Amino acid sequence: MPTVVITGVGQRLGLCLAEYFLSKKYKVVGTYRTPRAAIDTLRLKGAELYQVNFYRQQQVQQFISSVTNNHNTIDCLIHNASDWHDDKGDLDFADYHAIFSNMMTIHAEVPYQLNLAFKQQLSAHLTDSVNKQQQQYSDIIHISDYVAFKGSKKHIAYAASKAALENLTLSFAQRYSPNIKVNSIAPALLAFNNDDDDNYKTKARNKSLLQTEGSFQEVLNTVEWLLASHYITGRTIHLDGGRHLK
Numbered sequence: 001m002p003t004v005v006i007t008g009v010g011q012r013l014g015l016c017l018a019e020y021f022l023s024k025k026y027k028v029v030g031t032y033r034t035p036r037a038a039i040d041t042l043r044l045k046g047a048e049l050y051q052v053n054f055y056r057q058q059q060v061q062q063f064i065s066s067v068t069n070n071h072n073t074i075d076c077l078i079h080n081a082s083d084w085h086d087d088k089g090d091l092d093f094a095d096y097h098a099i100f101s102n103m104m105t106i107h108a109e110v111p112y113q114l115n116l117a118f119k120q121q122l123s124a125h126l127t128d129s130v131n132k133q134q135q136q137y138s139d140i141i142h143i144s145d146y147v148a149f150k151g152s153k154k155h156i157a158y159a160a161s162k163a164a165l166e167n168l169t170l171s172f173a174q175r176y177s178p179n180i181k182v183n184s185i186a187p188a189l190l191a192f193n194n195d196d197d198d199n200y201k202t203k204a205r206n207k208s209l210l211q212t213e214g215s216f217q218e219v220l221n222t223v224e225w226l227l228a229s230h231y232i233t234g235r236t237i238h239l240d241g242g243r244h245l246k
């Protein structure tokens, strides 16, 4: 049974990813920060879940120890967990320091740490006992954001940290070739949050040529395509409805 590690599976895209890989008969290893009914449901479906706050380094180290002790192989590692923190208000220096530090921690440092910590498991290929064929590659997928390319005047630290994440894609693709493919997926608008009002939704949709949300399914389709690929690594796949041309 192939194994996938996904960060941030408690809601939205991470939950969709976990449900998708469970349906594909993967062993799903996931992290969450906030206890939710969805976490209980995933556990009942067989997912191995760890409560981890990535802003607490001791919890990150404990998670790494648990996964490396319990798993000899990892076929796919998806860095999804994210904190969409804005910095548009008039904050004091301590606040700006905390925001920048946290954004870099969750979007760049933790992916860096997990990529390095799980290298042995990512390199130990699953031999298909039926067809006696070795699985040729394992995959690391970083979930980035369109604003890594464009910047964001209201989410400056967030955008910079996603740009750092995309740079990790370039370095790890070189370091981990030829056995491990490393790519980013950079969405623009995928899905609104519950507190988004109609005015915000209209403005957000109109930022792209296609004038709609991408949907979490669009990311699932892209993940499936990347896993099936034998010739894509070190790349960022943009899912943005043509926003770059608006």
Ligand SMILES: NC(=O)C1=CN([C@@H]2O[C@H](COP(=O)(O)OP(=O)(O)OC[C@H]3O[C@@H](n4cnc5c(N)ncnc54)[C@H](OP(=O)(O)O)[C@@H]3O)[C@@H](O)[C@H]2O)C=CC1
Pocket: 008, 009, 010, 011, 012, 013, 014, 032, 033, 034, 035, 052, 053, 054, 055, 079, 080, 081, 082, 083, 084, 106, 143, 144, 145, 146, 186, 187, 188, 189, 190, 191, 192
């Ligand atoms: N939604 C969209 O339209 C877009 C999303 N993206 C990217 O796609 C990915 C998924 O987006 P979406 O589903 O909306 O993400 P969410 O905003 O729902 O966050 C995903 C998860 O990250 C977890 N998380 C946040 N902070 C921490 C932390 N300190 N420690 C551990 N976990 C943490 C949360 O855990 P918990 O709930 O358990 O607290 C949450 O479930 C993200 O990387 C995002 O940046 C990019 C562009 C657009």
Ligand SMILES: Nc1nc2c(c(=O)[nH]1)N=C([C@H](O)[C@@H](O)CO)CN2
Pocket: 081, 082, 083, 084, 145, 187, 188, 189, 190, 191, 192, 193, 204
């Ligand atoms: N962690 C998150 N990152 C982002 C979110 C989100 O809900 N959680 N949402 C967006 C927006 O949809 C943006 O793309 C359009 O306004 C960006 N990142």
